[in-house]
Amino acid sequence: xxxxxxxxxxxxxxxxxxxxxxxxxxxxxxxxxxxxxxxxxxxxxxxxxxxxxxxxxxxxxxxxxxxxxxxxxxxxxxxxxxxxxxxxxxxxxxxxxxxxxxxxxxxxxxxxxxxxxxxxxxxxxxxxxxxxxxxxxxxxxxxxxxxxxxxxxxxxxxxxxxxxxxxxxxxxxxxxxxxxxxxxxxxxxxxxxxxxxxxxxxxxxxxxxxxxxxxxxxxxxxxxxxxxxxxxxxxxxxxxxxxxxxxxxxxxxxxxxxxxxxxxxxxxxxxxxxxxxxxxxxxxxxxxxxxxxxxxxxxxxxxxxxxxxxxxxxxxxxxxxxx
Amino acid sequence: xxxxxxxxxxxxxxxxxxxxxxxxxxxxxxxxxxxxxxxxxxxxxxxxxxxxxxxxxxxxxxxxxxxxxxxxxxxxxxxxxxxxxxxxxxxxxxxxxxxxxxxxxxxxxxxxxxxxxxxxxxxxxxxxxxxxxxxxxxxxxxxxxxxxxxxxxxxxxxxxxxxxxxxxxxxxxxxxxxxxxxxxxxxxxxxxxxxxxxxxxxxxxxxxxxxxxxxxxxxxxxxxxxxxxxxxxxxxxxxxxxxxxxxxxxxxxxxxxxxxxxxxxxxxxxxxxxxxxxxxxxxxxxxxxxxxxxxxxxxxxxxxxxxxxxxxxxxxxxxxxxx
Numbered sequence: 001x002x003x004x005x006x007x008x009x010x011x012x013x014x015x016x017x018x019x020x021x022x023x024x025x026x027x028x029x030x031x032x033x034x035x036x037x038x039x040x041x042x043x044x045x046x047x048x049x050x051x052x053x054x055x056x057x058x059x060x061x062x063x064x065x066x067x068x069x070x071x072x073x074x075x076x077x078x079x080x081x082x083x084x085x086x087x088x089x090x091x092x093x094x095x096x097x098x099x100x101x102x103x104x105x106x107x108x109x110x111x112x113x114x115x116x117x118x119x120x121x122x123x124x125x126x127x128x129x130x131x132x133x134x135x136x137x138x139x140x141x142x143x144x145x146x147x148x149x150x151x152x153x154x155x156x157x158x159x160x161x162x163x164x165x166x167x168x169x170x171x172x173x174x175x176x177x178x179x180x181x182x183x184x185x186x187x188x189x190x191x192x193x194x195x196x197x198x199x200x201x202x203x204x205x206x207x208x209x210x211x212x213x214x215x216x217x218x219x220x221x222x223x224x225x226x227x228x229x230x231x232x233x234x235x236x237x238x239x240x241x242x243x244x245x246x247x248x249x250x251x252x253x254x255x256x257x258x259x260x261x262x263x264x265x266x267x268x269x270x271x272x273x274x275x276x277x278x279x280x281x282x283x284x285x286x287x288x289x290x291x292x293x294x295x296x297x298x299x300x301x302x303x304x305x306x307x308x309x310x311x312x313x314x315x316x317x318x319x320x321x322x323x
Numbered sequence: 324x325x326x327x328x329x330x331x332x333x334x335x336x337x338x339x340x341x342x343x344x345x346x347x348x349x350x351x352x353x354x355x356x357x358x359x360x361x362x363x364x365x366x367x368x369x370x371x372x373x374x375x376x377x378x379x380x381x382x383x384x385x386x387x388x389x390x391x392x393x394x395x396x397x398x399x400x401x402x403x404x405x406x407x408x409x410x411x412x413x414x415x416x417x418x419x420x421x422x423x424x425x426x427x428x429x430x431x432x433x434x435x436x437x438x439x440x441x442x443x444x445x446x447x448x449x450x451x452x453x454x455x456x457x458x459x460x461x462x463x464x465x466x467x468x469x470x471x472x473x474x475x476x477x478x479x480x481x482x483x484x485x486x487x488x489x490x491x492x493x494x495x496x497x498x499x500x501x502x503x504x505x506x507x508x509x510x511x512x513x514x515x516x517x518x519x520x521x522x523x524x525x526x527x528x529x530x531x532x533x534x535x536x537x538x539x540x541x542x543x544x545x546x547x548x549x550x551x552x553x554x555x556x557x558x559x560x561x562x563x564x565x566x567x568x569x570x571x572x573x574x575x576x577x578x579x580x581x582x583x584x585x586x587x588x589x590x591x592x593x594x595x596x597x598x599x600x601x602x603x604x605x606x607x608x609x610x611x612x613x614x615x616x617x618x619x620x621x622x623x624x625x626x627x628x629x630x631x632x633x634x635x636x637x638x639x640x641x642x643x644x645x646x
Binding site for chain 2 (some may be wrong): 008020029087091130131132145149150152179181185186189190191192193194196197198199200201202204205206207208209210211212213214215217218219220221222223224225226227228229231233234237238241242245248249251252253254256257258259260262263266267271272273274275276277278280281282283284285286287289290295315316317318320
């Protein structure tokens with residue numbers, strides 16, 4: 001049985017990963033490789049067999065896995081595609097209702113809505129590791145995937161401090177830095193720096209390939225890098241992007257507006273200066289943030305008055321939680 | 324003095340590089356490092372000093388460099404930014420009018436127009452190596468920059484076969500593959516796979532940075548790779564893109580049309596399927612072409628009847644000239 005008062009240090013508390021694709025599988029491997037108790041579920045027996053053959057604890061029996069989670073007071077990590085979340089949350093509610101729940105889904109508001117509707121008494125602190133490749137499935141998993149990555153953890157004024165520390169502890173134990181954020185701020189950010197780039201990569205690829213095979217023959221670094229994420233499995237891309245449709249509509253509209261302005265300036269004045277300059281400034285700003293060691297959040301004790309607001313405020317200055 | 328009949332094998336014929344930035348400097352270094360006679364000009368004495376300090380033959384005296392080219396029957400390579408081309412072509416016309424001329428500029432029709440106007444009796448076969456980084460200047464030069472890269476060489480029905488072989492020989496001696504193409508086909512291709520990707524990278528960066536510092540903190544691989552070329556010096560990007568404005572207007576308009584259709588589908592039906600699927604198919608097609616060893620053009624002897632048309636036809640099937 002899980003009890004709120006039984007929160008223990010993440011170093012000893014088991015973690016139960018539901019879904020062993022790129023993110024969930026890499027998480028299971030990393031936790032187990034560092035000696036932490038971790039076990040996983042996947043619907044596909046082929047994936048389960050591959051995980052077991054690699055020495056990990058995994059099963060295709062969801063009910064048995066969730067009973068184990070309940071018995072061991074495990075932290076349950078939802079790591080399935082968005083489309084399978086509803087089924088997973090129902091199963092957690094029915095079999096391990098008291099367990100602390102987190103997730104690694106690339107949108108946060110819609111996951112919170114699902115949990116509120118299906119499992120309203122559930123203890124839930126959302127998460128999103130900003131890591132991935134264009135590959136998917138167990139074969140692509142990598143225990144070092146999260147090393148140095150940013151891992152957003154839901155940080156609201158009513159978030160339970162012990163639960164937050166437990167979820168943040170899972171993230172930290174993978175080598176990731178924790179970025180505290182509200183769900184809506186996360187979803188706007190994810191649209192701007194992850195979901196919109198999938199659409200610009202797709203359109204760049206489609207326009208290039210539509211020209212000619214000669215064009216693809218001549219394609220070099222700008223095309224290769226600019227279209228890389230278009231190689232991700234389309235169903236995974238759709239699940240991710242369409243679950244964040246409201247924020248994505250905003251960033252996509254801004255993208256269109258800026259490109260239309262660039263086209264008009266190029267047609268009427270022969271100049272692409274405004275867009276090229278804005279893009280260059282933005283890239284330099286990104287390089288300054290991503291290229292330096294992250295600065296730590298300081299002076300906040302999780303659980304004290306206003307701790308969530310203080311964490312969010314420092315995260316908005318690009319600081320990370322790295323105790 | 325240069326004479327058309329004095330065409331010699333590129334292995335022994337000197338190469339004179341005008342402009343020692345990333346492309347021109349890397350070319351000078353590669354040719355000299357492989358023992359070929361090569362010398363260069365750059366307007367900046369700081370660049371010339373750096374090249375000389377690294378053991379290369381370079382000068383900031385354009386007239387002296389061009390006199391040497393004329394005396395040695397050198398192949399002259401225009402490697403300055405587009406905005407300096409007019410001055411260079413005038414100097415070549417005045418001092419080394421009989422020398423074979425090529426270039427490494429990223430557009431071909433506008434260069435041909437310039438040469439026709441300024442130096443109409445000049446022998447010219449255009450070129451464009453598809454290689455680069457977001458860095459620029461002598462410090463960024465790299466003799467291996469062209470290894471395995473595609474190097475477009477202008478291939479028209481009235482192109483002189485010996486001149487074509489000489490220019491293609493320079494490209495081959497850098498480790499690049501030669502892609503024969505007409506200038507207009509090249510410019511459409513370059514817009515689709517190089518110039519348009521600069522604009523989509525710029526807009527992706529600008530929209531991401533416009534959201535928040537939290538967004539840039541959360542940015543991961545899709546943003547990093549998708550915005551890389553936005554880091555190129557803005558003046559170099561502008562010179563390149565604005566010189567290909569007609570082709571770029573077409574690809575930019577297609578980009579906008581596809582994004583507007585995606586936005587409408589997302590807003591009205593919650594789906595990004597059409598764009599994501601098209602982008603994925605395009606990326607797979609690119610990977611199939613770029614990921615395999617290039618297939619050679621076969622069965623064409625340069626100089627025989629219809630040689631140029633035969634080369635172009637095979638290049639349109641993504642084959643390369645690699646004798």
